[in-house]
Amino acid sequence: MEIVSDFQPGQIVYLEHGDRRLYAEVIQVVLSRQSCWVRPLLLVVYSWEPPLTRDLRAASDLLWPLNLFQPALDTEIISILSEVLAKEAKLGIDTITKQQLNQFIYQVWHAYKKDNGPT
Numbered sequence: 001m002e003i004v005s006d007f008q009p010g011q012i013v014y015l016e017h018g019d020r021r022l023y024a025e026v027i028q029v030v031l032s033r034q035s036c037w038v039r040p041l042l043l044v045v046y047s048w049e050p051p052l053t054r055d056l057r058a059a060s061d062l063l064w065p066l067n068l069f070q071p072a073l074d075t076e077i078i079s080i081l082s083e084v085l086a087k088e089a090k091l092g093i094d095t096i097t098k099q100q101l102n103q104f105i106y107q108v109w110h111a112y113k114k115d116n117g118p119t
Contacts, residue, residue, distance in 0.1 A: 012072040017108045019047035036066045058093040
């Protein structure tokens with residue numbers, strides 16, 4: 001089944017798992033591989049009040065299955081982005097943030113494989 005995407009370079013999308021969302025900027029949609037190349041921006045934990053936000057602008061890009069992404073609405077992300085993007089990006093990503101990103105990616109991938117594995 002081929003997926004058609006309306007995602008455009010520069011658009012903000014997200015991956016969601018549990019109470020967390022990974023917001024990322026679309027770099028390129030790779031329809032031949034049914035994938036989306038994205039640049040991580042933020043990991044937000046919504047179970048905290050206020051939500052816990054981790055800056056991921058120094059993290060590595062991801063190539064991820066296209067059907068897992070959702071478009072981010074301006075109204076939900078603009079205040080978070082403006083707050084984080086106003087700060088200067090770090091040269092690197094701290095160890096705790098890297099671990100949280102890796103754990104999130106691991107959990108999303110295993111949930112995806114469980115739902116799309118052999119029946």
